[in-house]
Amino acid sequence: MHHTIVIGLETHVQLLTKSKLFCGCVNRFNPENPNTQTCPVCLGLPGSLPVMNREAFLLSVKTGLALNCDISQFTKWDRKQYYYPDLPKAYQISQYDLPFSHDGFLEAEVEGQGVKRVGIIRAHLEEDAGKNMHDETGGGRDSHVDLNRCGTPLLEIVTEPDLRSAAEAKAYLDELKLLLNYLGVSDCNMQEGSLRCDANINLHIHGDDGSKIATPIVEVKNLNSFRGVEQAIDYEANRQLEIYEETGRKLGDPGVHKETRGWDANRSVTFGQRSKEEASDYRYLPDPDLVPITLTADEIDEIRQALCEFPADRRRRFSEAFELSAYDVSVIVNQGAEFANYFETVAAECGDGKQAANWCTQDVQRELNERSVAIGEFPIGAVALGTLLAKVVANEITTKSAREVFAELLESEAIEPTAALAQIDQIIEERGLAIVSDTGELEGVVETVLAGNQKIADDFRSGKQGAIGPLIGQVMREVKGADAKVVRQMLIEKIGK
Amino acid sequence: MSIVGSTTEELLGQLASGDVSCVELTSAYLDQIAARDPEVQAFLRYDRDDALRQAERIDAKRQSGQPLGKLAGLPVAVKDNMCTKGQPTTCASRMLEDFVPPYDAHVVTRLKEADAVLMGRANLDEFAMGSSTENSAFQVTRNPHNAEFAPGGSSGGSAAAVGAGMTPLALGSDTGGSIRQPASFCGVVGMKPTYGRVSRYGLVAFASSLDQIGPLAGDVTGTARLLEVIAGHDARDSTCVDLPVPEYTQSLNEPLSGLTIGIAAEHFAEGLDPEVESTVRSALDVYTSLGATVKEISLPHSRYAVATYYVVAPCEASSNLARYDGVHYGFRAESFENMIDMYATTRGEGFGDEVKRRIMVGTYALSAGYYDAYYLKALKVRRLIREDFDRAFADVDVIASPVTPTPAFKIGSLVDDPLAMYLQDLYTLSANLAGIPGISIPAGTSSGGLPIGLQLLAPAFEEERLLRAARMFEQESE
Numbered sequence A: 001m002h003h004t005i006v007i008g009l010e011t012h013v014q015l016l017t018k019s020k021l022f023c024g025c026v027n028r029f030n031p032e033n034p035n036t037q038t039c040p041v042c043l044g045l046p047g048s049l050p051v052m053n054r055e056a057f058l059l060s061v062k063t064g065l066a067l068n069c070d071i072s073q074f075t076k077w078d079r080k081q082y083y084y085p086d087l088p089k090a091y092q093i094s095q096y097d098l099p100f101s102h103d104g105f106l107e108a109e110v111e112g113q114g115v116k117r118v119g120i121i122r123a124h125l126e127e128d129a130g131k132n133m134h135d136e137t138g139g140g141r142d143s144h145v146d147l148n149r150c151g152t153p154l155l156e157i158v159t160e161p162d163l164r165s166a167a168e169a170k171a172y173l174d175e176l177k178l179l180l181n182y183l184g185v186s187d188c189n190m191q192e193g194s195l196r197c198d199a200n201i202n203l204h205i206h207g208d209d210g211s212k213i214a215t216p217i218v219e220v221k222n223l224n225s226f227r228g229v230e231q232a233i234d235y236e237a238n239r240q241l242e243i244y245e246e247t248g249r250k251l252g253d254p255g256v257h258k259e260t261r262g263w264d265a266n267r268s269v270t271f272g273q274r275s276k277e278e279a280s281d282y283r284y285l286p287d288p289d290l291v292p293i294t295l296t297a298d299e300i301d302e303i304r305q306a307l308c309e310f311p312a313d314r315r316r317r318f319s320e321a322f323e324l325s326a327y328d329v330s331v332i333v334n335q336g337a338e339f340a341n342y343f344e345t346v347a348a349e350c351g352d353g354k355q356a357a358n359w360c361t362q363d364v365q366r367e368l369n370e371r372s373v374a375i376g377e378f379p380i381g382a383v384a385l386g387t388l389l390a391k392v393v394a395n396e397i398t399t400k401s402a403r404e405v406f407a408e409l410l411e412s413e414a415i416e417p418t419a420a421l422a423q424i425d426q427i428i429e430e431r432g433l434a435i436v437s438d439t440g441e442l443e444g445v446v447e448t449v450l451a452g453n454q455k456i457a458d459d460f461r462s463g464k465q466g467a468i469g470p471l472i473g474q475v476m477r478e479v480k481g482a483d484a485k486v487v488r489q490m491l492i493e494k495i496g497k
Numbered sequence B: 001m002s003i004v005g006s007t008t009e010e011l012l013g014q015l016a017s018g019d020v021s022c023v024e025l026t027s028a029y030l031d032q033i034a035a036r037d038p039e040v041q042a043f044l045r046y047d048r049d050d051a052l053r054q055a056e057r058i059d060a061k062r063q064s065g066q067p068l069g070k071l072a073g074l075p076v077a078v079k080d081n082m083c084t085k086g087q088p089t090t091c092a093s094r095m096l097e098d099f100v101p102p103y104d105a106h107v108v109t110r111l112k113e114a115d116a117v118l119m120g121r122a123n124l125d126e127f128a129m130g131s132s133t134e135n136s137a138f139q140v141t142r143n144p145h146n147a148e149f150a151p152g153g154s155s156g157g158s159a160a161a162v163g164a165g166m167t168p169l170a171l172g173s174d175t176g177g178s179i180r181q182p183a184s185f186c187g188v189v190g191m192k193p194t195y196g197r198v199s200r201y202g203l204v205a206f207a208s209s210l211d212q213i214g215p216l217a218g219d220v221t222g223t224a225r226l227l228e229v230i231a232g233h234d235a236r237d238s239t240c241v242d243l244p245v246p247e248y249t250q251s252l253n254e255p256l257s258g259l260t261i262g263i264a265a266e267h268f269a270e271g272l273d274p275e276v277e278s279t280v281r282s283a284l285d286v287y288t289s290l291g292a293t294v295k296e297i298s299l300p301h302s303r304y305a306v307a308t309y310y311v312v313a314p315c316e317a318s319s320n321l322a323r324y325d326g327v328h329y330g331f332r333a334e335s336f337e338n339m340i341d342m343y344a345t346t347r348g349e350g351f352g353d354e355v356k357r358r359i360m361v362g363t364y365a366l367s368a369g370y371y372d373a374y375y376l377k378a379l380k381v382r383r384l385i386r387e388d389f390d391r392a393f394a395d396v397d398v399i400a401s402p403v404t405p406t407p408a409f410k411i412g413s414l415v416d417d418p419l420a421m422y423l424q425d426l427y428t429l430s431a432n433l434a435g436i437p438g439i440s441i442p443a444g445t446s447s448g449g450l451p452i453g454l455q456l457l458a459p460a461f462e463e464e465r466l467l468r469a470a471r472m473f474e475q476e477s478e
């Protein structure tokens, strides 16, 4: 007997729009000033009416297309009705039977396993609720509600139960997050709740006789970190296996319902929540305050044409265009769109993908980590770095000199792109870092150095390869910017004569 | 000429010529309110000083030569379900007794921009649910023609206020006949515009896909003038249509030549009071004498209208009224055990019986397993009803019918019979289901001395045609 874990994920993503989904209030995380970003519409005051934010809908359609979904030409809004203090209208405007997109997929690279295609059942748009500051002990009297989040646009993306392990779930979420970053749809900041996840988990138990039994489905709610998703999956797999071995209860047995469990991140366990049976009838109703949205095939195509390049396409293109390893490409592309753009500019400027990749993933990345900043705040622009590296590629300065210039540019903090280029030339000039290609000048120095170090020359002749090192150093002290390789070559030639 | 009883056009003429100031005019109506409203009880609230202050401002504006709006100086009563910034908007419900909106409804903004004098807040059936204004949590409005009789509803306060000469103009809202039926009972003109013609922003929702704000006045011209002011696009209501608004008052007196009037057998069936029938038939004779043709049409699905309406409207109402839960604003019960109990007790105490009845019907009909059989089925029948009208209007310009099966009924006579009360809307609610405009104009008087109205219906956005047709009849009966 063995078992398979079967997982489907429902991911809620807050969209990066300027305003909320159905009113003009600003869409910004602001827990310090509760109830300051509200208006009659998102407060659900009597007489107020929702008006759809087209920007939010457009971002959603973009995401649907990026998830390879079919985009509906007719979609509508529905009211999902339930009572809760953080929901002032007592219904959430959502999409029920006609979501704007359905039937797509996302491909994610699973470590040591290759590419996994995860089916997307649907993606739909809805408004978020407010936030309760809880204390139910006083019968609701001591609770507070912050409605700043109420009405902010939320995209719900539902996968098929295609995932088979915590690692696959993690890979899917990483790729989804990256895709949303490339699309500019969400910042996916899990601390601020802009990406939240529910996981539907059960087991398929395979008997030795080829039989297959499914355990009851458990929905683990409100996982707010990818680590939490992984841990919850593993925890549930073990728990469900134990319960199955104890009770033999399986999916479809009389009295078996989908169970909802919460996740305790401190103790790393799931825990039973109040049965949803009572609350499960949401009495969906098409929202009569909003008109359905129609999109023509041409309009959908227009949105498709304007889409950015997705991470998977970019990986493919980078590895072909810049002859990089799959590993290097992933490191660059997975840093996000801004970083990949930065790399691409550097590579284009210097004409050497490998050189650009090394610098971006090592020198630049190290500085970003040390400063804890994103690439957008990095003081050296992509064109400046590319220009600097071009000099290395063209053999005008050494890699070592380039690091010196890099270090000095970092000191000067954010500088104008054109000023940066002038500054690079200035540093090279001041420090005499330009490689001396005038062999006449070098030749004289080499000869002088050799003349003063006959013993070392003899040692080298007699086979002591290491003896030449100090001679190279001496020449280079004399001629800043001399290429060590050239100096070494000249020394060997002259000693041999 | 006395002020009270004059038409809106006469009043505007007197104001423009300087014969009368806005303060004098407003005072005259306030005096009329003081004289009549203790009996009629049309107003939930009015503020004499506030009304006079508004009037002073308008007089000052006129004296300084500033341009004035289309209603400059005319008092307007507003049904108490349209939000007015800083003033209570109660919907005649305990639930919103203390609710003060922080914003103006679109129509209230339009009234202010048109330099109207906001006279006060008119009574209604709680949350506009009812046909007699007896469902108000605060007071029962009386028919100005006979205080023993109901003024109709739910815009009973608005219709009674105009009918009693306490204001020349009023705003009502019509979800199934709530402007036209009380207009008919009170002997005034009332119109439900096309769905989407007037912004619902700030109208406290009863049934969102049916609700529409409309004008009431003593005559067709006043009705046209008020509609001109409130109609038109408002981006805050997604269902409000962006179409130009004709100047209804300009074309109003031009008769419609070659007018074809449809009458449906379904509107003259069993249950129709003979006096009402003969009044409507006499009105048709008037039109014939003016050169109009009367043509029989069929509205075969109209017999399902009441059933359809009483699924659609309660379903939407149960959803729209769910927000009154005692959490964020409005009434909250004094004592309760826990959060769920707070919801239940608050709603149990805060709503009246009719509102609770409709919320329960709607909640039931939307429950899992019933949705298809009720709501979805009702939407399908609703489409058939609309298609009936589309077919009919291919042959006729307007449709004429009774407004209600009977003249005004006695107060208290139907309160224990909700079904009989619902049948009050038999002839009016099809227009809401189809989204088309309808108007009720005075057409006669019963042997008991109560007004009887005539209803005219037109295709969507043909308010101009409707008003001209109504004006033809009015002119002839003057």
Ligand SMILES: [Zn+2]
Pocket (backbone or CB within 6 Å): A020, A023, A024, A025, A037, A038, A039, A040, A041, A042, A043, A151
């Ligand atoms: Zn808002």
